[in-house]
Amino acid sequence: MTEPRYFALPVDAVLPELCRCLAEQGGAVLEAPPGAGKSTRVPLVLLDAPWRGDGRLLVLEPRRVAARAVAGFMAHQLGEPVGRTVGYRTRLDTRVSAATRIEVVTEGVLTRMLSHDPALEGYAAVLFDEFHERSLQADLGLALVQEVRQALREDLRLLVMSATLDVGPLAEGLSLPTVRSEGRVFPVDVSHAPPGRDQDPWDHCARQVEALAGEGTVLVFLPGVGEIERLRERLSVAMPVQVLHGRLAGDAQAAVLAAPAGPRVVLATNVAETSVTIEGVTVVVDAGLERRPSYDPRRHRSRLVTRRIS
The missing domain is CATH 3.40.50.300 (P-loop containing nucleotide triphosphate hydrolases)
Incomplete structure (x- = not known):
C-alpha cells in the first residue's frame, strides 16, 4: 500500500484519545464540527489499530453522494483507485475487492448486510458518520449493531460521529465515552434578500x-x-x-x-x-x-x- 498523503486537519488533535477509547472501551462518540476531517481521516487512522487485525472497517454515510466522495477522497490519499484498500457499496453501485479494508456504505446497505450476516463476521468496527442527520435506517442500524455487540460480538468496535447532535444522551445510552474535536472558524458575512410578494x-x-x-x-x-x-x-x-x-x-x-x-x-x-x-x-x-x-396518517404512507x- 502506498504511504498515505496526509495533511493537517483539526480532528488530528483528538485521534490519540479516540484510538485509546476504541482500544480500551470498545467504542466512542465523536463530536466534531463540519470540516474537522472526521469522515476521511478517522477510518484511515484506524487501519493501523492493533485490534483491527484482518477485519474490515464499515463506514456508514447517509447519502450515496457522500459515500462515493468519502471513499474517493480516502483512496486518493492512499494513492490508490477506489475499490482497492477503500471501496464503497450503495444500492445501485459497488466498488469493493478482496483487498478492501474500508467499506463505505449507505445506511440501507447495513440493514441488508445484517439480515444476511447477523454477526458481521469479518468486520472489526462499524462507524456511523454524520449521525446528526438522523433517519429511520440509521437509528435501526445503530440499534442492531448495539444488539450484535451485546449478544454476539463483544470485540466489535462502535464509533458514532456527529457534527451538531447533542451527543450526551447518545453516549449515555450506548455507555460509550465522548471525544470532542474543535473545528476551524472563518468570518462569514450574512445577508437576507427575500423575494417580493408578487415576484417569482x-x-x-x-x-x-x-x-x-x-x-x-x-x-x-x-x-x-x-x-x-x-x-x-x-x-x-x-x-x-x-x-x-x-x-x-x-x-x-x-x-x-x-x-x-x-x-x-x-x-x-x-x-x-x-x-x-x-x-x-x-x-x-x-x-x-x-x-x-x-408521514401522512390518512394515507398511511x-x-x-x-x-x-x-
Missing part, C-alpha cells in the same frame, strides 16, 4: 446568484432536482454552471467534486451540506427550502414535502 422566487434567486458571481465558486442550495433545472434555465452568467444531486451519475458527481477552485456556479440539493467538500466556495446562496419525507429551513 426562482427569477429572484437567479438575479441574486448573478449579482454575487465573481472569481470563486458560488454554491446554491435548492430543495430538489426540479428547482435546480428551473434555476439553471433562468441563469445568465459568464462561467460554468454545474449541478450536484443524488440522482446524478457517480462519474458526474465525482467530476463536480474534483473540479479545481475557480469561477463557477454549483446548483446543489442538501447532499452538499455534509461529508462533501467543494473546492473554492466563496459565496453560498441558500433558497431556505428543503424537501423531506413526511410517507410523501415528500417542501418546507422552510433555517
Whole structure:
C-alpha cells in the first residue's frame, strides 16, 4: 500500500484519545464540527489499530453522494483507485475487492448486510458518520449493531460521529465515552434578500446568484432536482454552471467534486451540506427550502414535502 498523503486537519488533535477509547472501551462518540476531517481521516487512522487485525472497517454515510466522495477522497490519499484498500457499496453501485479494508456504505446497505450476516463476521468496527442527520435506517442500524455487540460480538468496535447532535444522551445510552474535536472558524458575512410578494422566487434567486458571481465558486442550495433545472434555465452568467444531486451519475458527481477552485456556479440539493467538500466556495446562496419525507396518517404512507429551513 502506498504511504498515505496526509495533511493537517483539526480532528488530528483528538485521534490519540479516540484510538485509546476504541482500544480500551470498545467504542466512542465523536463530536466534531463540519470540516474537522472526521469522515476521511478517522477510518484511515484506524487501519493501523492493533485490534483491527484482518477485519474490515464499515463506514456508514447517509447519502450515496457522500459515500462515493468519502471513499474517493480516502483512496486518493492512499494513492490508490477506489475499490482497492477503500471501496464503497450503495444500492445501485459497488466498488469493493478482496483487498478492501474500508467499506463505505449507505445506511440501507447495513440493514441488508445484517439480515444476511447477523454477526458481521469479518468486520472489526462499524462507524456511523454524520449521525446528526438522523433517519429511520440509521437509528435501526445503530440499534442492531448495539444488539450484535451485546449478544454476539463483544470485540466489535462502535464509533458514532456527529457534527451538531447533542451527543450526551447518545453516549449515555450506548455507555460509550465522548471525544470532542474543535473545528476551524472563518468570518462569514450574512445577508437576507427575500423575494417580493408578487415576484417569482426562482427569477429572484437567479438575479441574486448573478449579482454575487465573481472569481470563486458560488454554491446554491435548492430543495430538489426540479428547482435546480428551473434555476439553471433562468441563469445568465459568464462561467460554468454545474449541478450536484443524488440522482446524478457517480462519474458526474465525482467530476463536480474534483473540479479545481475557480469561477463557477454549483446548483446543489442538501447532499452538499455534509461529508462533501467543494473546492473554492466563496459565496453560498441558500433558497431556505428543503424537501423531506413526511408521514401522512390518512394515507398511511410517507410523501415528500417542501418546507422552510433555517
